[in-house]
Amino acid sequence: MKFNGSVVKAEKLAEDIYFLRLKSGIIPEKAVPGQFVNIRCCNGLDAYLRRPISILRTNTLESTFDIVYMIRGKGTRLLSCFECGDTVDCVGPLGKGFTLPENGEKICVIGGGIGIFPLLFLLERSVEVEKTAFLGFRTKDLMVLQEDFQKVTDRLVISTDDGSFGQKGLITKPFLEYLENEKPDRVYTCGPVPMMKTVAEACTEKGIFCEVSMEQRMGCGIGACLVCACKVRNNDDYEYERICRDGPVFNAGKIMFDI
Amino acid sequence: MDLSVNIAGLKLKNPIIAASGTFGFGREFSEFFDLSMLGGISVKGLTLSPRKGNAPPRIAETPAGILNSVGLQNPGVDAFIRDEIPFLKSFDTCIIANIAGNTVEDYCRIAEILSDADIDAIELNVSCPNVKEGCLMFGSTAEGISKVTSAVRKVCKKPLIVKLSPNVTDIAEMARAAEGSGADCVSLINTILGMAIDINSRKPILGNIMGGLSGPAVKPVAVRMVYQVSKAVKIPVIGMGGISGAEDAVEFLLAGASAVMIGTAGFVNPYVWIETAEGIKQYMEKHGFERVSDITGALLD
Numbered sequence: 001m002k003f004n005g006s007v008v009k010a011e012k013l014a015e016d017i018y019f020l021r022l023k024s025g026i027i028p029e030k031a032v033p034g035q036f037v038n039i040r041c042c043n044g045l046d047a048y049l050r051r052p053i054s055i056l057r058t059n060t061l062e063s064t065f066d067i068v069y070m071i072r073g074k075g076t077r078l079l080s081c082f083e084c085g086d087t088v089d090c091v092g093p094l095g096k097g098f099t100l101p102e103n104g105e106k107i108c109v110i111g112g113g114i115g116i117f118p119l120l121f122l123l124e125r126s127v128e129v130e131k132t133a134f135l136g137f138r139t140k141d142l143m144v145l146q147e148d149f150q151k152v153t154d155r156l157v158i159s160t161d162d163g164s165f166g167q168k169g170l171i172t173k174p175f176l177e178y179l180e181n182e183k184p185d186r187v188y189t190c191g192p193v194p195m196m197k198t199v200a201e202a203c204t205e206k207g208i209f210c211e212v213s214m215e216q217r218m219g220c221g222i223g224a225c226l227v228c229a230c231k232v233r234n235n236d237d238y239e240y241e242r243i244c245r246d247g248p249v250f251n252a253g254k255i256m257f258d259i
Numbered sequence: 260m261d262l263s264v265n266i267a268g269l270k271l272k273n274p275i276i277a278a279s280g281t282f283g284f285g286r287e288f289s290e291f292f293d294l295s296m297l298g299g300i301s302v303k304g305l306t307l308s309p310r311k312g313n314a315p316p317r318i319a320e321t322p323a324g325i326l327n328s329v330g331l332q333n334p335g336v337d338a339f340i341r342d343e344i345p346f347l348k349s350f351d352t353c354i355i356a357n358i359a360g361n362t363v364e365d366y367c368r369i370a371e372i373l374s375d376a377d378i379d380a381i382e383l384n385v386s387c388p389n390v391k392e393g394c395l396m397f398g399s400t401a402e403g404i405s406k407v408t409s410a411v412r413k414v415c416k417k418p419l420i421v422k423l424s425p426n427v428t429d430i431a432e433m434a435r436a437a438e439g440s441g442a443d444c445v446s447l448i449n450t451i452l453g454m455a456i457d458i459n460s461r462k463p464i465l466g467n468i469m470g471g472l473s474g475p476a477v478k479p480v481a482v483r484m485v486y487q488v489s490k491a492v493k494i495p496v497i498g499m500g501g502i503s504g505a506e507d508a509v510e511f512l513l514a515g516a517s518a519v520m521i522g523t524a525g526f527v528n529p530y531v532w533i534e535t536a537e538g539i540k541q542y543m544e545k546h547g548f549e550r551v552s553d554i555t556g557a558l559l560d
Contacts, residue, residue, distance in 0.1 A: 002291070002529060002530070040527065045322070045323035045475050045476075046322065046323070047320070048320060048323055048324065048325065048474060048475070048527060049320050049325065049526060049527065050526070050527060074320075075320075091529065216315055216316065217315075217316045217317075217318045217319070217320075218318070219318050219325065219327065219526050220281070220287070220525065220526040220529075221526070222287040222288070222290070222529070223283065223286075223287045224281065224282055224283040224286075224287040224288060224525075225280070225281055225283070225318075225327070225329070225526060226283070226303075226312065226317070226329050226332050227315075227316075227317040227318040227327055227329055228315070228317075228318075229312060229313075229314075229315040229317055229329075229332070230315075231314075231315075238311070239311055240311055240312055240315075240332060245287070258314075
């Protein structure tokens with residue numbers, strides 16, 4: 001679905017990390033956690049392609065949805081210039097989202113850096129479940145939405161690579177320690193590939209349901225152009241699936257991490 | 260006002276065709292508009308056996324365009340006939356099967372198989388820059404084009420379109436080779452071989468190092484080549500390369516194209532094909548053209 005969303009809130013959360021709240025009936029009505037919107041960052045020929053950005057949360061009563069993104073190039077830099085009242089050309093919701101947990105289950109999310117955002121949407125939508133979140137950041141200054149995560153989790157563990165906040169080191173360390181004593185029903189992860197690989201392998205080994213949200217440079221965003229390829233197992237061989245259409249959320253066991 | 264065109268025995272309801280490789284088999288874009296509104300669809304390039312395609316990343320954005328290195332990922336011709344033709348036939352539009360091969364025998368075998376299938380035309384892809392064997396190897400010389408075109412012509416019972424590569428020294432010579440070997444029509448341009456580098460990692464952005472450039476950036480090159488080719492051959496020409504609206508499409512028609520293909524712009528605007536057809540109608544009204552075919556080659560000196 002192609003639509004115009006108008007900006008009702010624009011905020012800088014940290015260095016190069018921006019928040020946008022857009023007015024739109026379509027996304028709150030249709031989107032599920034893990035899905036994304038494909039956004040035009042300018043009307044000209046520069047930064048020509050749309051940028052896929054995952055949905056942070058939706059608000060049905062207000063008919064709004066939120067996104068958070070990091071400036072990583074021309075497109076996202078242009079996007080950071082949008083102000084209240086501006087119109088944003090979007091296509092969405094797109095992609096396959098997370099499998100939601102069932103009542104009474106115990107879930108765990110592991111997010112790294114800008115990979116944490118779709119996980120907040122998942123936690124907010126997951127009700128009557130026990131929720132643990134592990135979030136890793138490079139440094140304290142890049143840590144965002146901590147309070148939002150606090151509100152929707154029973155337990156929140158934060159780490160920074162440099163030890164400026166929470167535990168020092170990679171977030172996979174406290175997660176693996178947690179996994180030694182606990183057995184969550186479902187694990188969800190989004191972030192740097194080495195992190196997701198560690199999480200996926202640990203869960204596969206223990207037979208725990210695990211979903212990963214993958215990222216790749218996209219073209220059309222709807223599944224027609226086959227550029228956002230993700231290597232997945234196909235019996236003893238491999239094949240490429242489309243991150244925009246078959247994903248971005250995949251069952252962890254089928255992904256072949258090429259690192 | 261008459262938007263229909265007849266090319267190579269094909270009757271298109273309008274001159275707008277979805278370009279191969281950007282439109283899959285139509286399923287995804289059918290969620291945005293009725294595919295019957297298109298003059299035709301050139302489907303994702305088909306090979307004899309399924310192909311996995313190249314390692315990612317397969318796309319790099321460049322000024323006013325993109326580089327891609329998909330590498331002909333497709334389910335193979337048999338799966339296309341079994342799984343995709345029935346879906347495509349539920350729409351009233353021409354189906355063009357784009358085919359690619361490693362050898363002349365591959366091309367002939369696919370053309371033979373498709374000659375008995377419910378499609379309207381075959382587009383010979385001798386211009387994909389993203390595969391190691393075949394394809395562009397044939398399309399980069401007049402001899403190569405003649406060899407594959409004449410061999411396919413013998414077994415192909417459908418109208419035969421040859422899709423030309425811009426990665427040649429003299430595009431007119433390539434078009435003449437296709438015409439002389441029995442092609443009913445030529446389409447051009449396929450993508451221009453290009454490259455982009457990430458200066459921080461000092462690595463090529465594309466997994467396959469090089470890729471094909473498309474999008475608005477290539478349009479002037481494409482218009483020039485369509486102009487040269489339509490002067491050089493008598494068979495109809497389908498123009499493409501960077502079209503993102505009616506103004507661009509009319510440029511190609513004036514340069515000598517009988518129909519146009521649109522691809523990359525659909526990634527940005529999923530309605531580009533429909534809007535372009537509508538815009539051509541407005542252009543015809545404004546400039547007093549009764550038939551869209553009257554625009555073809557109506558360039559003034």
